[in-house]
Amino acid sequence: VLQAYFDPVLYMPLALVLSPSAYLVHHQFNRLYQFLIHTEAVQTLGPLEYVLNTPSHHRVHHGRDRYCIDKNYGGTLIIWDRMFGTFEAERCRPAYGLTHPVNTFDPWTLQVHQLQHIWNQVWKLEGIGNKLSAIFKGPGWEPGKPRLGDPNDIPDVSRPVEPYASKTSALCKSYVCAHFTLLILGYVRLNHLKGEMEATTLACGIGYITFSLAVMGTFLDGRSCACLLEVIRCVLLFILDGYVFHLGMPGSKIVGPAVLITFAKVAYALSLTGALVECLRGIRVTNVRMKAN
Structure with a gap:
């Protein structure tokens, strides 16, 4: 991006x-x-x-x-x-991806992890020259190493390569796919009407979509905070709808088939209920474990 x-x-x-x-x-x-x-x-x-x-x-x-x-x-x-001198012929089937794989579905981490690495290098190294080198030289560079880093520092690839996969159930993946579909439909509509919207409405729409993708990433990563974030996401949609989007209401800039808008609202209401129940169940299980210890 x-x-x-x-x-x-x-x-x-x-x-x-x-x-x-x-x-x-x-x-x-x-x-x-x-x-x-x-x-x-x-x-x-x-x-x-x-x-x-x-x-x-x-x-x-x-x-x-x-x-x-x-x-x-x-x-x-x-x-x-x-x-x-940068040509190399294919010797064997390459293992694709990063030399240090980022094992997460969180879009924020995937987008900024390299910038975070550079930032950490800049703060760690001493001297203006080294700090500038950390920014403008290769990601594997360190003081005393070649401009692009030492190839020997690159970890060996163990085969067969196992790609990072979701740690959740098929039901959870289906849930994420369903909400991702709703999100795509919302994005398409938002992109189509962006020229007619106020800047505030457009910014809220972009922010909500970005936050939703991050929440979906927590589900696919199997993180314990996923249900709590889903509660926040669903509540946030209804708040934004009431004050900014006004989905399906007269005068709203975000219009679409009434059946689809109604279906989306019902889906979010059911999702909010289910996520809230899961959060309460998780709290109860945690309390039982704490008492047992």
Whole structure:
């Protein structure tokens, strides 16, 4: 998500040598090309492997094995990596992901964990030079190490790779999927009407969606605070509806099929009841355990 806000800053210098129309056309073609290379269905493409960034090359780019780190940056052409020494051919099926996996479904943690790491490094290191290096050099850099860090510090990948999976029941996953569907419908409507809304209404809608995604992450992570946060989330919807959204009411900027709005409100009311019951049950179980000890 944050990349969308940093990309324009990095691309601005191109305006000195390229017209905006040429840049936009190239940028869109490059984006479309990405749909072709994110696959395991295609192995190699013969002589094209020497010129184009192919699925094989791009699998290496996304790998976390030592030989894959900081390789194959090219978007469409692989010749740039060959020229600047960042090319690496695919040796075996890479293990995808981060060198230090973040085992959570919390969107906030997934978005900012690297920024938090950089922040901690800046505060830990002494000297302005080291602090600036922590920001502008590679994530594995430390004083006395190469600019991009020491490849030997990258942990070995144990195979078979077990991806992080939800720790909850199928019923809980179904509950999260149902509310995620409602959230997507709300987002689509919010995005469609954003030009007609007041800034306060739009900000509340964005904030509520973001908070809801975080709560869903706690459910999928199997955290004990999930039910309490769900109670807060459901109550918050009714508060925002009464004071900001006015769903289904005359004059409301957020309109939609009356049946769908009614269904959503009933679903949230039932969810609030169920989450509240689970919270009370959890408190009772905790009290019994404390007395037993």
